[in-house]
Amino acid sequence: MALLLWGLLCATASAAIFEIAEPKDKTTTYQGVLYLKGQSSNLSALTVNGTSIDVKPDGTFICGLVLRRGKNLVQVTGWDKSGKVETKNIRVLHLIVFPDVEQKYGERYHWARREIITLSTLGIVEGFPDGNYYVDRELSRGEVATYLARAKNLPKVYLQTDPFTDVPKEHWRAPYIAAIANQGWMSGKAGAFGMDEGLRREQVAGIVAKIEGKKASEDIEALFYDVPKSDPYAYSIALVRKRGLIKGVSKQTPLFDPNRAMTRAEGAILFSRFSFVKQMQKWLYDFNQGYNKATLSGINTQPRIIWVNITPPQISLLNETNQVNIVAKVEDREGLKNIVNVRADISQLGGPPDALLEDSGKMGDAKADDGQFTLSFITSTEVWGDKFIDVTVLDKYGWEAAARGTITVVR
Numbered sequence: 001m002a003l004l005l006w007g008l009l010c011a012t013a014s015a016a017i018f019e020i021a022e023p024k025d026k027t028t029t030y031q032g033v034l035y036l037k038g039q040s041s042n043l044s045a046l047t048v049n050g051t052s053i054d055v056k057p058d059g060t061f062i063c064g065l066v067l068r069r070g071k072n073l074v075q076v077t078g079w080d081k082s083g084k085v086e087t088k089n090i091r092v093l094h095l096i097v098f099p100d101v102e103q104k105y106g107e108r109y110h111w112a113r114r115e116i117i118t119l120s121t122l123g124i125v126e127g128f129p130d131g132n133y134y135v136d137r138e139l140s141r142g143e144v145a146t147y148l149a150r151a152k153n154l155p156k157v158y159l160q161t162d163p164f165t166d167v168p169k170e171h172w173r174a175p176y177i178a179a180i181a182n183q184g185w186m187s188g189k190a191g192a193f194g195m196d197e198g199l200r201r202e203q204v205a206g207i208v209a210k211i212e213g214k215k216a217s218e219d220i221e222a223l224f225y226d227v228p229k230s231d232p233y234a235y236s237i238a239l240v241r242k243r244g245l246i247k248g249v250s251k252q253t254p255l256f257d258p259n260r261a262m263t264r265a266e267g268a269i270l271f272s273r274f275s276f277v278k279q280m281q282k283w284l285y286d287f288n289q290g291y292n293k294a295t296l297s298g299i300n301t302q303p304r305i306i307w308v309n310i311t312p313p314q315i316s317l318l319n320e321t322n323q324v325n326i327v328a329k330v331e332d333r334e335g336l337k338n339i340v341n342v343r344a345d346i347s348q349l350g351g352p353p354d355a356l357l358e359d360s361g362k363m364g365d366a367k368a369d370d371g372q373f374t375l376s377f378i379t380s381t382e383v384w385g386d387k388f389i390d391v392t393v394l395d396k397y398g399w400e401a402a403a404r405g406t407i408t409v410v411r
Contacts, residue, residue, distance in 0.1 A: 017086040018043055018078040023065075026287045028093045033300070033397045034065045036074065036090075045079045051299040051333075064397050066298030067094040070121050070284060073291040091291045093284070096120040098133035110135055112265040115272040122280050124150040125268055135265035142173045142195035144204065144267065145186055149176040151271040152211065157182065164193035171195075185210050201246075202233035202258035204270070208245055209236035224248055224256040233258060245273045303332040303339060303393045308405035310389060317384055317411050324349065325364060326375040326405065328357060328391045340394045342373040348387040349379045349407070357391070384409045 018040035023029070036048060039060045046053045048063050055061045065074060074090040095117050101110050110116075116133055119125045125147050127133045156179070159169040163178040177193055180186045185207055188194060199207075223241050227234050237256060240246045249257045262270075271277055283289055306329040315322035326346075332338045342357040357375045361368030364376030373393075381387075389405045 017080045017084060018046065018061075018076070018088075020076060020088060020090065023074075023090060023092055025090045026093075027090070028095065029067070030095055030097045032067055032094065034067065034092065035062055036065055036076070037062050038076070040078060040080075042080045043078050044081045047077050049073075049075055049296045049299050051301075053299075053301065062302070064300030064302075064399055065092065066300050066397065067092060068295065068297060069094060069096055069123065071290045071295045072297040073293070073295045074297055089291070091287050092297065093287070094121070096127075098127050098131060100132040101135060110265065112268050115268045116265065118281050118284065119147075119268050119272055119277070122277070122284060124271055124277060124280075125264075133264065135263060137264050138198040138261040139204075139264050139267045140195065141186070141193065141197050141199055142167075142177065143264070144199055144207065145180040145193075145195075146173050146176040147267060147271050148185065148207070148211070149179045151274045151277050153276045154179040154183070164188050164195075165191045167193050167195055183211075198261045200259050201256065201262045201266075202227070202231070202237060204262045204267075205240045205246055205258075206233050206236040208240045208270070212239060212243060224254050224258075227256050227258055231258065245270060299333075300338075300395070300397050300399065301333045302399050303330060303395045303401050305330055305342075305391055305393055305401055305403035308389070308391050308403050310405045310407045312407075314408040314410050315379075315381075317382065317409060320380050321378045322380060324377055324379055324407065326357065326389060326391070328373045328393070328403065330359075330371050330373055330393050332393075332395060334395075336369060336371060338395045338397075340396050342391065342393045344375055345390045345392075346375075346377065346379070348389070349381055351377060351379060381409050384411045 018038055020036065020038040022037050023034050037060070040055070041059050043055045043059065046055055046061055053061050053063045065072070070093065072092040072094055074092060075087060076090065077085065077087045079085050097117055101113050101116050112135060116125065120127065157175045159174055159178055162169045163174055163181060167174050167177050173195065177195065223238050227237050237246070237258065248255050272281065309327045311325045315324065326344050328342055330339060330342055336359070343354045344357060345353045346355050347353045355375055355377070357373035358365045359369060359371065359373045363374070365374035366372065385408070387407050387409060389407065390402055391405065392400055392402045394400050
């Protein structure tokens with residue numbers, strides 16, 4: 001009996017202070033925002049990455065995880081009512097995806113999908129402002145210089161003057177282009193780099209051969225039917241092929257298609273084969289490395305509607321028009337810049353279900369950017385009684401909060 005009692009006491013003493021329902025440790029996601037959800041029956045305080053999180057009366061808690069690209073550490077620390085402390089670490093890998101790369105071709109994804117995702121997450125390649133990658137678009141000289149500089153882990157160049165006449169020092173690609181030019185791997189013509197010009201597959205092979213730092217011997221075997229030894233790029237292509245950095249365009253026939261422009265998808269495959277990038281790929285997918293305080297995820301909590309004030313508190317059926325003002329006081333941990341919109345459902349007063357409230361100092365709003373969002377409108381109704389007006393706030397991460405106000409219609 002004593003042993004049983006001792007076992008029960010030990011089990012109670014070692015019981016977890018709180019449980020995390022989601023996300024699970026070692027989660028891989030393509031989403032930029034996840035919700036952390038958990039529960040406890042004995043919490044007195046809780047922090048996530050040092051940010052205090054409210055615990056609801058039923059013991060549940062929730063917050064948003066704003067994920068950085070790649071590795072994210074989430075540290076959840078809870079204190080129970082006796083003062084006991086517990087910390088749980090959750091590792092989340094956020095991979096970068098593109099809508100056009102996620103489209104399936106029959107039952108399969110694009111053949112370069114994994115490399116594009118991996119290199120985008122590592123920050124070696126990037127997509128376009130509209131969110132797509134454009135796998136078949138021609139790879140430009142500026143892109144090649146940028147991606148090669150990153151793939152070879154070249155030190156950043158701080159520029160005092162323009163590196164080329166068509167590459168101002170303020171351009172975001174300029175440091176990469178200068179780094180590549182300083183290595184002698186790429187150059188321009190008549191002082192210009194031709195940043196937006198395309199490159200043929202054989203030209204890219206020639207650049208990579210320079211990077212390898214060795215020349216192929218004169219007796220090297222021609223590896224592709226469409227690249228004779230007389231081709232000026234033959235030895236570069238053969239060397240780079242021997243190193244496993246490029247392959248042909250057909251599994252059945254040894255063809256290289258040297259005069260075709262290299263695509264962005266092909267570029268991602270090529271850059272993924274560099275030794276530094278291979279090491280980084282291994283590191284990226286290893287959950288036992290790189291998760292530390294430098295990779296703590298961002299924290300977002302639900303926006304709040306502190307109060308809703310509707311004036312006048314009652315209107316009359318006898319009036320053909322009634323002026324109604326709705327003011328909602330809104331707060332957000334990240335400030336008002338995090339608020340996308342505040343809307344009110346005024347359908348019970350004959351209006352739309354999603355009328356927009358303003359915090360602009362206009363349209364009836366008293367003062368801009370004070371967190372008090374206002375809607376002024378004229379209404380009439382033929383139905384008396386209490387009318388409910390639901391106000392909803394939406395933040396940039398898609399998190400909503402709601403509050404309700406009441407106005408009475410009298411006869």
